[in-house]
Amino acid sequence: MDVLKVARPVAVSGLGDVPYPLSDPAGVEALLARCPVAAETPLVEAEAIAVEAGVAQVWVKDERGRMGLASFKALGAAHVIARHGAEARGRTYVTASAGNHGLSVAAGSAAFGARAVIYIAQTVPDAFAERLQEQGAEVRRVGETYEAAMAAAEMEAQAQGWHLLSDASWDGYTETPLRVMEGYLVLMAEAIRQMPVAPSHVFVQAGVGGLAAACAVLARAAWGDAPRIVVVEPEAAPCLRDSVAAGRVVTAQGPVSIMGRLDCKVPSHIALKGLARDADAFALITEEEAQVGAGTAMVAGLASTPSGAAGLSALLAVDDAGRAALELTAESTVLCVLSEGPET
Structure with missing residues (x-):
């Protein structure tokens, strides 16, 4: 696994007219209150994964039951x-x-x-x-x-x-994806209320980056600078990582990934702008690491896909150098998102 640690905020050119992600979930929660199939999804403690990862606690926001669609995307x-x-x-x-x-x-x-x-x-x-x-x-x-x-x-x-x-945004197209990402805020608002303590780390996966940016902006609003926010992408589709490293929007190159939901080669401009401000690190996981992580999650009772379990996979795959860069220790409390259920 490759880890790029950054000093926030990172300057990314060409995003001057792009809005930052929204940060108030109240309007979405008011709409959901009138929806008969809407319900809060659980936050579960994954003790076995914490032991495997060598940290104190791992908390998993489990989106597999979201509104009958088995994914956080139902909110968008x-x-x-x-x-x-x-x-x-x-x-x-x-x-x-x-x-x-x-x-x-x-x-x-x-x-x-x-x-x-x-x-x-x-x-x-x-x-x-x-x-x-x-x-x-x-x-x-x-x-x-x-x-x-x-x-x-x-x-x-x-x-x-x-x-x-x-759910992606680009030059001249921002209004609708901004509102899609606003819907994702509900997931993190729930997690903030459910967490017994503030996490030291948040590992969240990204395709174009909408979920990661929504989680990051609300995590900063609730917990300030303390949590280390780690954005996880496939090694085959590092569009956010490469763009942050280059300081401009980059189209990533790579083969097709088994992490199909995350296999996006061009970042959402809104998400990129938000994560350049809010994320502390960008981690790339291999296909094998994704498979191993999804298998470990399944054994722990958290069956998903390589995409849905990618945040957990990164936590499990991080090596000693990565742990040092992320200041991940035996005392760390980590929040991850299980973003979808298994394929049937």
Whole structure:
């Protein structure tokens, strides 16, 4: 595992007009209070993983039961559609998805009488495409990567006058993904209330970075500078790490990763701006480390995918040099996010 420790804030050029992530979950929580399937997800102590990792405590925010979609993504796109209210009826929402964002778009569209069109890459498993279709979405396969699918979705949105609902942001497209990320704040707001003590470390995985940035901004608001926030990416898709290291937005190069939900080569600009300010380190895990970590999580009763357990995998894989860089000791209390359930 590779660890890049940074001195906050990191200057990243080209993001001057990009907003920082929002930091107040109150509006989203008020909307969720009116949703019959919304409920707080549990925070569980993973004693066996703490022993394996050589730390005092590991707390896991378990998102596998979130709103029937088995992922934190239920909080994002569906929240945006709910904000649109009656205006959503009859509208077509289009997006690309490497995983559960598409399910949130599909479920939100179905709930509010809208249509969902989801673009996915050829590499996305058939089982996931079937889950999207079960939620009422029209699924279109394009290209070999998430980025190719997103380009197709953006082009079709412009051609058809559809509403593009992406969880990634780029130049000229920030308003909608800013609200998607606002939905993710609920996860961290719950965890902050549930944690018996402030953590010394937060390990959180990232694809384009929306979840990591939402967790980081609220962790800083609640706990200040004390926690060391570690952003975990696949070695094959280090878009945030490479961008922070270069001081500019970078398109990462790498093969297809088994961490499919995290296999994103271009960072969300909003997330990058937030994490350049709020994150202390960026960790890259190998495919083998991801598999080992997911297996350890399963044995500990936390079955997930290599993507969903990536934060735990990084904690388990960190070597002595990484522990020193992160100041990770036998007295550390670590918060991780189990971001999705296992594939079925």
